[in-house]
Amino acid sequence: MDFNDSPDEAAYRQQVREWLEANAPKTRVGGDPEGGDGMAASKAWQARKAEAGYACITWPKEWGGQGGTPVQNVIFSQEEAKYPIPGNPFQIGLGMCVPTVMTFADEETKKRFVGPALRGEEIWSQLFSEPSGGSDVAGARTKAERAPDGSGDWIISGQKVWTTGAQFSDFGIVITRTSPDKPKHKGLTMFWIDMKDPGVEVKPIHQMSGGSGFNEVFFTDVRVKDSQRLGAVDEGWKVSLVTLMNERLAVGGQTGAGWQQFMEAARNTPGLDGGSALKDGALREKLADWYVQAEGLKHTRNRTMTALSRGQTPGPESSIGKIISAVQMQELGNTAIEMLDQYGIIDDPELASLNGAFHFSLMFGPGLRIAGGTDEILRNIIAERVLGLPGDIRVDKDVPFKDMPTGR
């Protein structure tokens, strides 16, 4: 038991380090792809990685990858993170959308799209969630109907929501309802679409935290060719499972301010007896709990990494990460704010501690507990896929979609 690379991994890490030292940016340019020349910087860095085969390490060489292992991918991410690299707006496209296109599209389509996506020239969105269903993706209502002119084309109408990066995306994959008279999972079809089509309208969502990182996407009679269909008609659910399977292995670390920041803030805040708040037993106990959780997640990632390193496939165990980190983000933010007493209501970055980082945690935490699988859905996943407990009883499984009750 140790934390060392195997000889092969060490050699790869060395090769990556040398390449990064020669090629990676040394100063940060616009962390946010939307701000200023941030997008240009993101695209330039992606193109450079693609040229050297580092854009999608695990992809086959013929598609611009290295035919590498998941561990090599993690090694590259670890080393890359040591540099002030620009934001990565390509992750959803390259992690989920393009692999789906690669699995289901014809050769011509693949040749058209894979290269530009890999080099960061074109950005992809995943259009699954709808106002009527976030957790329940198979409940999609966005319609795709055959054009009445007999051309075989499809006409798409409806709305998607919480679409990350839609405002700067060139293409997207969209799941639609093609047979409302069939049960919900059996009447869905997947297409790729051009986000610049005049019938596609993107509107930013104003989040409760103030920012706008996600969008609503409206489709008004968007005409697509039958050749844009991914998988068979009414087989879209199976296609979506492939998309979700390609979700990047979560190796990310802590979100927002962590126990270290809390400890520093507590040290510099007056406590109940006029001394430091860091002497407060109640706060110390929480600090210990957060540290233990953060360490537990870090070493769970190390165990996942070990499984990959030994050629095993890690299971859905990694679902535990966000259940812990999102709740901790919200709780830690709130505890830090309560520690400040009356002053805690002030979130002006000029006046608040850590430029308002704790307030950000408080206000973004609720979103993180929902995005990418709610706390509740993740518990279902652990219960069903890890522990093997029965799935929920489905009252909607065999009912034609059009006859299903709908509420808000």
Place this chain on the structure above:
Amino acid sequence: MNFDFSDDQKFLKGEARKFLEANCPTSRARGVLENSAAGHDAELWKSVAAQGWLGAAIPEEFGGLGLGHLELCVIAEELGRAVAPIPFASTVYFLAEAIMLAGDDEQKTYLLPKIAAGEIIGAIATSEGPGATTAATLQSTVTDGKLTGVKIPVTDGDIADVALVLAKEGGKPGLYLVELTGEGVTREAVKTLDPSRDAAKLIFKNAPARLVGKSGEGIELTEQVFDRAAVLIAFEQCGGSDRCLEMAKEYALERYAFGRVIASYQAIKHKLADMYVKNELARSNAYYGAWALNTNAPELPVAASAARIAASEAYWFASKENIQTHGGIGFTWEMDCHLFYRRSRQLSLVAGAPRVWKERLVSHLERRNAAAA
């Protein structure tokens, strides 16, 4: 990255599980629990000694197997899973570890081969009453090599041959070896939450005592020994809490209510998912503790604290929610749920309560941050 046990260590774990499934079904823990005259399962103790487990981490020159602490960790996990009613922790995690850490050659030569062979049972005696014992509260004294004082509770104090006793000599704390079968020692059994692991009150009156390590460093040495024991106990706790999750799952998949198995209700599924999450966090922290223990890393105090806190929380949660999942039957004496519930309390308290460890952890983090600043 190689943050897992080796194939050999996993094989040992599998063998330990097979051995304990055959030789230590829960009826063995229940046997000791229900027999107030029995301090431990002597037959099981003998057979565990015959497996060589007591000397797994003891060097070969002192009669052990000379394996290492990672091997001891996998054995500990299986003992915890089996709620084994034997003085393994007292003898191996505390006494043997303390002697290996700070004993002189004579103490090592005298004690370690006997421990490895299962010829003596050990105990550690630090507590003197309610609340944590500190240098300031410590009452027991040693004068001219004779110990006087009262220790309560001492796990396995009623069956142990030798105890490590925290006492002051000339105002300086030290850790002392005392033969419990010798003169000046009176023992009284005390009733505890987990009678499958007995405890006693030890009254010393001029009992011959030999110093382990240096005079004046008793508190530090005790902390070092507790750090090592905390990692090993964390593995016992992981074993126990994993077993609780399995029991809850098995029952929930068999029990019907309102026309379907209770495992199909989200209230139960989410409860079991929460158990799983806590168990995994405990296991990951315990692995880090195992690494720190095995390599004698400077991170050991922090790693051991995190392992102990996470494992105590996981076992507490799993053992209480296992009873809840079982419903009424889980509250009966005949069901095994309470064996784990009791053991979870015993293990959370025996090396100091989680509250104390949280304070230790934050103190370490403060010092580490101050040093880094």
